Amino acid sequence: MFKDLFRSKQKYVTVKPASVRREIPDGMWSKCTKCGQIIYNKELAGNLKVCHKCGFHFKLSALERVALTVDADSFVEFDSDLLTVNPLGFPGYEEKVKSGKNTTKLNEAILTGQARICGFPVVIGAMDFGFMGASMGSVVGEKVTRAFEFAIKRKLPVVMFCTSGGARMQEGIISLMQMVKTSAAVARFNEAGLLYISVLTNPTTGGVLASFASLADIVLAEPEAQIGFAGPRVIEETVHQKLPPGFQTSEFVLAHGMIDKIVERKNMRKTLGLLLSLHSKVSEVALGE
Numbered sequence: 001m002f003k004d005l006f007r008s009k010q011k012y013v014t015v016k017p018a019s020v021r022r023e024i025p026d027g028m029w030s031k032c033t034k035c036g037q038i039i040y041n042k043e044l045a046g047n048l049k050v051c052h053k054c055g056f057h058f059k060l061s062a063l064e065r066v067a068l069t070v071d072a073d074s075f076v077e078f079d080s081d082l083l084t085v086n087p088l089g090f091p092g093y094e095e096k097v098k099s100g101k102n103t104t105k106l107n108e109a110i111l112t113g114q115a116r117i118c119g120f121p122v123v124i125g126a127m128d129f130g131f132m133g134a135s136m137g138s139v140v141g142e143k144v145t146r147a148f149e150f151a152i153k154r155k156l157p158v159v160m161f162c163t164s165g166g167a168r169m170q171e172g173i174i175s176l177m178q179m180v181k182t183s184a185a186v187a188r189f190n191e192a193g194l195l196y197i198s199v200l201t202n203p204t205t206g207g208v209l210a211s212f213a214s215l216a217d218i219v220l221a222e223p224e225a226q227i228g229f230a231g232p233r234v235i236e237e238t239v240h241q242k243l244p245p246g247f248q249t250s251e252f253v254l255a256h257g258m259i260d261k262i263v264e265r266k267n268m269r270k271t272l273g274l275l276l277s278l279h280s281k282v283s284e285v286a287l288g289e
C-alpha cells in the first residue's frame with residue numbers, strides 16, 4: 001500500500017523560475033483582522049501584506065512568500081508533480097485537494113526548492129494555508145524529507161516558512177507518520193552539521209509545530225502569529241482553566257523561551273541573509289578554508 005502512496009516518484013523535478021510569479025486572483029479590498037481597517041489590495045500588496053495602520057501580518061501564499069524572500073530568478077522548484085492518492089478512500093478528499101490546487105496554484109500544501117537569499121544558496125520550503133489549511137499529509141511529509149535530503153547531499157542550509165492547521169485528517173495514521181519521518185530527516189540533517197532556520201507564521205499548530213517546525217537550530221516567527229499544538233479552546237476545555245492573555249502568540253512563546261526571535265516581515269529577508277552570512281563564515285573557519 002505504501003508503495004502506491006505517490007503517483008510520481010521522480011526526484012528533484014525542476015520548473016521554470018517564473019512559476020513563483022503566478023498570480024492568485026482576489027477581490028479589490030481586504031479588511032484587517034486585527035483593527036478592522038479596510039485596505040485597498042494593491043496598497044496591501046505594496047506593503048508586503050502588512051496592515052499599515054496596526055502592523056497586522058496577513059497570510060502570504062507560498063508563492064508570494066518565496067518571491068518576497070529569494071533573490072530574483074534564483075528559485076528552482078522541487079517535486080512539483082507529487083500528488084496524493086487518497087490512500088484511505090476518505091469521502092470528499094479529492095474535491096478538497098482540487099479546491100486547494102485552485103486557491104494556491106500548487107499541487108500540495110508546501111512549495112520546496114533551491115534558491116539564493118542575499119546571494120547565499122539555500123534549500124527553501126514555504127507552506128500554504130490556502131491548501132487545506134496547510135495540513136501535513138503524505139506529500140507534504142515527503143516533500144519536506146526530500147528537501148532535507150537534498151540539502152544534506154549538497155551541504156546547503158535549509159529555510160522553512162511554516163504554517164499549518166496540523167495533520168491531514170483525511171490521511172489518518174499516514175498523516176501522523178509524517179511527523180516521525182520529517183523529524184528523522186531533520187535529525188540526519190543535524191548530524192551533518194548544517195544550518196536549519198524555521199520561520200513560524202500565522203498560524204503554526206498541530207503536527208507541523210510538533211515536528212520539523214520547532215526542530216530548527218534557529219526558530220524565528222512573524223509578529224502575533226498563533227503558535228501552539230492544540231488550539232486555545234481545546235486546551236481550556238481540557239484543563240478547565242482560563243488561559244492567560246496573549247496565550248500562543250509569537251510574543252508569548254518568545255517570552256517562554258520557545259522561539260529565538262520575532263522578525264517583522266519587512267526585515268525577514270535581511271535577517272535571513274545575516275544569519276546565513278554568519279554561519280557560512282563559521283563553516284569556512286571550521287573547514288579551515
Ligand SMILES: [Zn+2]
Nearest residue numbers: 032035051054
Ligand atoms: Zn490593522
